[in-house]
Amino acid sequence: MQTTLTTRATDRSPAFVVVTAMTPLVLGLMAYAADETSGLARAVLLALFSSGAAWGLAALVIGFLAPGRRLAIIAGVGGLIGATVVYYALIVFVSRRWQGGWLEDGTPADVMGLWSIARALGFWLVVSVVAGAVFGVLGDAVARASDRVGAAAAGVAWGLAAASGIHDLLVLARWVGWNGQAxxxxxxxxxxxALATLVVAVLRRRRGPRGSGGMLALAATVSSGVGTAAWWLVESVRTAV
Structure with a gap:
């Protein structure tokens, strides 16, 4: 059994290196690109590259491919931190959206704009550390734990990743009207x-022999509820920051 696990870890090592190296660049660049588009194209880019699901699932895949749990955590956290830094670096040095504002007394608001970006960067760096560690551990469990624990980890990963989408749908349900933005x-x-469902399904299939579908469903149900509540808190804190 140990030999089999070691062989599987070795087989995943090249993919682990590539995915870990590319995650910051791809997520950061594409999240920035989503900000520069509008309409349906923006909605698609947000879902695939700039949503909580997309970033959490990236760390999940890194954890799944990592040779061990410790490296899964380090790489998961590092990947999301790197993506956050790339994204905000593009805002500061490329779009420079913090420039051009004016205070009521006529003085430039550039310093306030930079301070706002710095607060947002700090907030999302903290989120990246937590999410990277959690999803990194879950990815490692999906790959290497027992069938029952692996199924539970897959369910938790799905619930936490899908929670951002569930949260947004619940918010929409409270809207009085409906328009293009909605x-x-x-x-x-x-x-x-859908992305969370696809990624978790693929990782479960790549794991090999699997079972405990009931455990997966239970974990997914509970974690989606907890994750949705957590997103309400995240959105509240983000707005305050």
Missing amino acids: TDIAVSAAMTI
Whole structure:
């Protein structure tokens, strides 16, 4: 059994290196690209590259491919931190959206704009550390734990990743009217849930022999509820910051 696990870890090592190296660049660049588009194209890019699901699932895949749990955590955290830094570096040095504002007394608001970006960067770096560690551990469990524990880890990963989409759909349900913006949000939310389902299904299949479907369903149900509540808190804190 140990030989089999070692062989599987070795087989995944090249993919682990590539995915870990590319995650910061791809997520950071594409999340920035989503900000520069609008309409349905923006909704799609947000779901695939700039949603909580997309970033959490990236760390999940890194954890799944990692040779061990410790490296899964380090690489998962590092990948999301790197992506966050790339994204905000592009805002500061490329789009420079913090420039051009003016205070009521006529003085430039550039310093306040930079301070706002710095606060957002700090907030999302903290989130990246937590999410990278959690999803890294879950990815490692999906790959190497027993069938029952692996199924539970897959269910938790799905629930936490899909929670951002579920949260957005619940927010939309409270809207009085419906317009193009609501449609884009609904499309993006549905895609994040579909993305979570696809990635977890693929990782479960790559794991090999599997079972405990009931455990997976139970873990997914509970974690999606907890994750959705957590997103309400994240959104509240982010707004305050």
